[in-house]
Amino acid sequence: MTDAAELTRLTRELLAAHPPADTDRLDFLKARFDAGLAWVHYPEGLGGLGAPRALQVVVDAELQAAGAPDNDPRRIGIGLGMAAPTILGFGTEEQKRKFLRPLWVGEEVWCQLFSEPGAGSDLAALGTRAVRSEGGDWIVNGQKVWTSSAHLARWAILIARTDPDLPKHKGITYFLCDMTDPGVEVRPLRQVTGEAEFNEVFLTDVRIPDAHRLGEVGDGWRVAQTTLNNERVAIGGMRIPREGGMIGPVAETWRERPELRTHDLHQRLLKLWVEAEVARLTGERTRQQLVAGQPGPEGSGLKLSFARLNQEISGLEVELLGEEGLLYEDWTMRRPELVDFVGRDAGYRYLRSKGNSIEGGTSEVLLNIVAERVLGLPSEPRTDKDVAWKDLAR
């Protein structure tokens, strides 16, 4: 059993063997992975020690205090948050060994080839086809859309239809797709902020070896549930201080620039400040529940709360700025490496936060999930459950 004291000891050992000051960043991260201190709850040999997840904080605090480099989790968020738990859950030993280390150290960025022009909220309706060739490889054809970071990614998690004669949830298979393979074409898709953070991805006769299939043929929907569930809980884990979110910059502006204040804005600001503080406490409470080993459904609400708050707060901030709110920092089409709310102006925050209620499942769809899975209310009548995918109306 690996306890907190043991983790502290191992972390200090790592720091002593690889002093951060004169160790190359990547070398340090690799050594950390190999010591099992990357994600302590992962199995030994795969960056972890099979320790309780809650003890990660012990390692992180020790490393942070020593000024150790980190793996820039925001840049590799899709790999860390979604690909990794899915590979861990469904991958072969070989897949786990091949993918997890470069993923965690950040050498290899991942993207998620799920959404399609015709399949967003109704993801299981997807039409990208994977057909098995005589040699056993899969030949993939189709189009994906809104793929964040596809332009940076080395690998993708991909779901494709392998049997159109079955109902839509059944004939899907999950793959790991090499983004450098011939036939993968990434085209920037410009968004409301002016930047191209996501992409269209065209797949033309892309050849994926069967060794890069994740899970059984036809079991892709179940595998994808792991990815999607992890996507939705990813936000809850963070511990932020009071005013740590988007409310921070507005509150600062309010304090520093009394000339901008109006009574109407004051009322709205206070209301949002309270809601942001309460949402923060809910996040903290959810985290404490996880640590105590009593996870509740509260996490499903966090994304909903933060999406709405980010939008309302940044909207208020643009108004507060008055004439300055008429300006925007830069409309050139850039290809950002990550979504940076903190370092950017109010106008950008306002526009980018509109995506918070769409990406990773829209707020409407999440409300359905809360109503059905948490409150146990009846689901919508369905007309597509027992119909072969190929016979569905499109």
Next chain:
Amino acid sequence: MSTQPDLLYSEEEDALRAAVRDLLADRCDPAGVIARVESDTPHDIPLWKALTEGMGLAGLLVPEELDGQGATHREVAVVLEELGRAVAPVPYLTSAVVATEALLECGADDLLSRLASGTTIGALAVSLSVPAGSAYSVVRFEDGGLHGELTGIADASVADVLLVPADDGGLYAVEAAAATVTPQVSLDLTRPVAKVVLDGAPGHLLGDAEPAVRRALRAGAGLLASEQLGLAEWTLTETVRYLKERKQFNRPVGGFQALKHRLAQLWLEVVNLRAAARNAADALANGADAEVAVAVAQAYAAPVAVHAAEEALQLHGGIGMTWEHPVHLYLKRAKADSIAYGTAGAHREALAELVDLRAP
């Protein structure tokens, strides 16, 4: 604020909750509450005795050497959640929290012991609508007696002792028998307010009124959030249950998305309210960050409780509008609670000062 608040319930707190909930399930069903509030004695004194003499709950905040339980606001909050869930007509918040906190500030040991045992019910004679730190009405102290009229005093009609602030800055204990207490027709039938008239009543000086009243009202506001949480939870749970059963258009109405989204939204608010209420209770127990925690909880709690009760009435349709259905008890309590110990707006104003977000 260096340490993190503990926002969970301990095992002891869960056990306490279970005990209180069991008792209330037996002794305080909605039909009984409706029948009682229509009578001349809206307060449920047998229930009060079961909670206090039976379970010792009036003394949670009182140290053991004064015959209390030496517990904290965290446990009190759990009791209040359950009382809110049952809209129980007992003077718990007013006597075991607000009056008790005032006496703790004054160091009034004898009276504290009496309140802790539950044999004596106390009421702070400050209008229920006053938030901590605001001006409140006082009576005249003249020729060794108290003179004047105070209104909006919650649970005064059932109190044995009134804690009365006077114009000399003192807080006086007045036996209720020496005052004229007249029930006012109250919006909230389960926590009615009354008028108190003093005509030369003798008072026993307890100490300075200002710090005692401030402390009492702050604790009242902070823990009221837990009562509001219990209330909101009950209305949500009942509404979800009803909408799963109730069929119209050949479907359970709870299957219609317009309603599902409203209920999911309400659930989110209740989840948030739980975190805010736990935070306030924990902060009051530990003394750290209490002013901000209480203001945040009260600025958030009242609109949520009212929203929950209003949604419950609407989504029950015609039956929700009837006197027989208990939802009206909850609506009235929620709306009165939204004024009690300061409105959400008053708490936001307080917050503006506390966190340096000043008005124009």
